[in-house]
Amino acid sequence: MKTLIVTASIMGEQGCSTHLAGRVKHHLINHGVNPLFTERDLVKDNLPHLTAPEFSSWWQEGADKELLPSQCDSDALLEELQAHDLIVLAIPTYNFGMPSQFKAWFDRILRPGISFRYTSGRPEGLLSNKPVLVLITRGGLLSDTAPDHQTSYITTLLAFIGLTDIRFIYAGGLNMGDKVKTRALAEADSQIAGYVRRIAGRDSHD
Numbered sequence: 001m002k003t004l005i006v007t008a009s010i011m012g013e014q015g016c017s018t019h020l021a022g023r024v025k026h027h028l029i030n031h032g033v034n035p036l037f038t039e040r041d042l043v044k045d046n047l048p049h050l051t052a053p054e055f056s057s058w059w060q061e062g063a064d065k066e067l068l069p070s071q072c073d074s075d076a077l078l079e080e081l082q083a084h085d086l087i088v089l090a091i092p093t094y095n096f097g098m099p100s101q102f103k104a105w106f107d108r109i110l111r112p113g114i115s116f117r118y119t120s121g122r123p124e125g126l127l128s129n130k131p132v133l134v135l136i137t138r139g140g141l142l143s144d145t146a147p148d149h150q151t152s153y154i155t156t157l158l159a160f161i162g163l164t165d166i167r168f169i170y171a172g173g174l175n176m177g178d179k180v181k182t183r184a185l186a187e188a189d190s191q192i193a194g195y196v197r198r199i200a201g202r203d204s205h206d
């Protein structure tokens with residue numbers, strides 16, 4: 001099972017979202033599905049905001065990609081997404097939303113004519129559907145409250161390009177003391193274990 005793990009914690013390896021992404025790896029390895037991992041850390045990549053020249057280059061035949069930093073290659077990011085069987089997005093909550101590095105990544109994978117198009121005025125996702133596990137970490141408790149903008153936003157972004165098999169796992173209250181944090185991470189870990197069991201079982205029957 002080829003798994004793409006995308007992380008974006010400014011805390012790097014110390015980040016709780018990075019930790020939970022590591023637990024996905026742990027459970028996949030333990031499950032013996034011979035997993036292959038690609039890990040993309042958008043903070044290490046220093047993924048910049050999309051610019052007009054980069055956006056225009058998507059429509060220019062033979063545009064000179066050498067002029068762009070290599071991590072900005074939208075074609076390569078989309079190929080990477082397509083080449084994996086399971087996508088894991090480990091997304092910290094920063095100011096009620098996703099880190100701007102993640103937004104910069106989404107800005108490069110929602111590509112008109114490539115990952116979506118409009119047919120009879122309706123949007124159609126063009127990527128082949130595959131399971132996406134979204135791990136959300138939060139300092140507070142936002143699940144099922146109005147300020148949880150992430151769940152519906154991320155669902156919309158993924159569904160727009162054809163990825164509708166989405167599971168969210170949340171670890172909230174991470175800045176509410178050690179006891180709450182330890183329990184939240186343990187609960188998320190147990191949900192990850194269950195998800196991996198289901199996905200790995202599905203894979204072995206294919």
Ligand SMILES: Cc1cc2nc3c(=O)[nH]c(=O)nc-3n(C[C@H](O)[C@H](O)[C@H](O)COP(=O)(O)O)c2cc1C
Binds near residue numbers: 009017093095097141
């Ligand atoms: C710049 C910044 C903004 C944050 N904004 C929020 C927020 O709006 N809501 C919240 O619940 N936690 C917020 N937090 C807390 C983080 O969500 C929490 O520390 C979480 O563990 C981040 O994931 P990470 O450990 O993988 O980086 C914020 C943290 C930072 C650094």
